[in-house]
Amino acid sequence: MNICILGAGAIGSLWACYLHNAGHTVSLWTRGSEASISLSLDERPPLVFPCNQESQLSDTDVLLVTVKAWQVESAIHPIISLLKPHCSIIFSHNGMGAVETVLPQISDHPVYFATTTHGALRKDKNQIQHTGQGQTIIGSLNNLADDQLDKLVEAFNLALPPVHSDSNIGQALWNKLAINCCINPLTTLKDCRNGELAAKDTLETIETLCIEIAMVINAEGYTCDKNKLFTRTKQVIEATSANFSSMHQDIHHNRPTEIDYITGYLLQRAQAHNIDTPMNKKLFDQIKQKEALNDH
Ligand SMILES: NC(=O)c1ccc[n+]([C@@H]2O[C@H](COP(=O)([O-])OP(=O)(O)OC[C@H]3O[C@@H](n4cnc5c(N)ncnc54)[C@H](OP(=O)(O)O)[C@@H]3O)[C@@H](O)[C@H]2O)c1
Incomplete structure (x- = not known):
């Protein structure tokens, strides 16, 4: 899949590296203007990700939003019109209430929430540490999302297990x-x-x-x-x-x-x-x- 990570912080970078290693085409979207970012996960050799490329964003199958709860609205708003119609959007952050404010604007997309207990630390912009093994639960936030939930869970589970679906997210x-x-x-x-x-x-x-x-x-x-x-x-x-x-x-x-x-x-x-x-x-x-x- 073509996967774009919106919010290349600790958790976003962790997923970027594992999804890349599982064979997906991963790009990043930041609030900077850099065209690529190199990320090293733990002590592994750096991986270079394309960044902030509109052509890639418009071809994205899955947008994974890993900004903090209070950043969700301002992060997703400028890029909604750049996404292709059936691009799945997965939010992953602590807390509740942030997605509710943007759901009406993305009602044409399958929307999911992923809650994770993995631990990640961004030592600097290019260095990520996987500080704690955890698990991830993904559930649908709208009806459009139900059809593809199993496929998404399978893909994310192959990248960074265990990932389970939950029909009552x-x-x-x-x-x-x-x-x-x-x-x-x-x-x-x-x-x-x-x-x-x-x-x-x-x-x-x-x-x-x-x-x-x-x-x-x-x-x-x-x-x-x-x-x-x-x-x-x-x-x-x-x-x-x-x-x-x-x-x-x-x-x-x-x-x-x-x-x-x-x-x-x-x-x-x-x-x-x-x-x-x-x-x-x-x-x-x-x-x-x-x-x-x-x-x-
Ligand atoms: N870290 C963990 O171990 C962990 C575990 C479980 C859950 N969580 C939750 O996951 C969420 C993310 O946590 P985190 O630790 O990964 O935070 P983080 O390191 O601060 O990552 C957030 C990223 O979002 C970026 N961002 C903010 N606004 C943006 C915008 N408008 N456009 C593009 N990118 C934007 C930030 O960019 P800048 O670099 O420019 O600030 C930063 O890179 C939080 O809700 C947290 O509670 C974290």
Whole structure:
């Protein structure tokens, strides 16, 4: 397939290298004007990718959008008219709510969401490190997407397994968002690794967050048991104890966070259902204050 990656950061570059190695023709689209970019994955020899070429973009079968949640709209808007009619569009980022704002503009395309637990680090513009093996789940976001889901999942699974399809991607996204709502803000505010959230007083806060989150997810028509969510969150804290969360890293590196699409999205949906979520609101406000102190 001809695959274009929009957002050649850590995750986008990781997919670019693995999809290239699986035999696909991969190009990149950045906000720069370079005609090619060389990428080295781990210690392997560099691969050179064509970049920002309109002729390639207009022949793209699959556009993989790996910008951050708050960058989705501004990244995809300028290139929608350059895509061929049946080009599949796959979004992959943390958080929820960003794709909803652009879906009406791309309703002629098959649209998918891919959620991944792989870890990737961009050491510099040309060096990518695959820091953690994970898995990827892909699901359809519109009816046009259903026909080609299996074909896409097969192609991505051959490149960087395991990749599974999920006919209820909304549930998978809420499951991930629920845990992100607990781990991301708390590690950022406590300036700690994930494992340090296992302290008793922090677990009490997490239990309260889980009660609020479960109410919102259930009101949205998805399944969430507050006790199971609390248990799952503790398991993730233990399994990723040495990691710094993405929000912690964003604040540490003076970058905007994805809080508006994580806790912010939860608060929006809570408000729509008249559900009180004071603990989540408190963490949201504290992160926004911290973010405002960054000079980006
Ligand atoms: N990294 C991970 O391990 C990981 C794991 C799971 C999920 N995720 C999620 O995946 C998403 C991407 O994360 P990441 O770590 O890959 O972030 P990243 O390294 O910052 O990559 C984002 C890329 O998008 C580019 N971009 C932004 N606006 C653009 C535009 N208008 N046109 C073209 N390119 C644009 C950025 O370009 P510049 O270089 O010019 O800024 C950057 O290269 C996030 O939602 C993150 O939470 C990441």
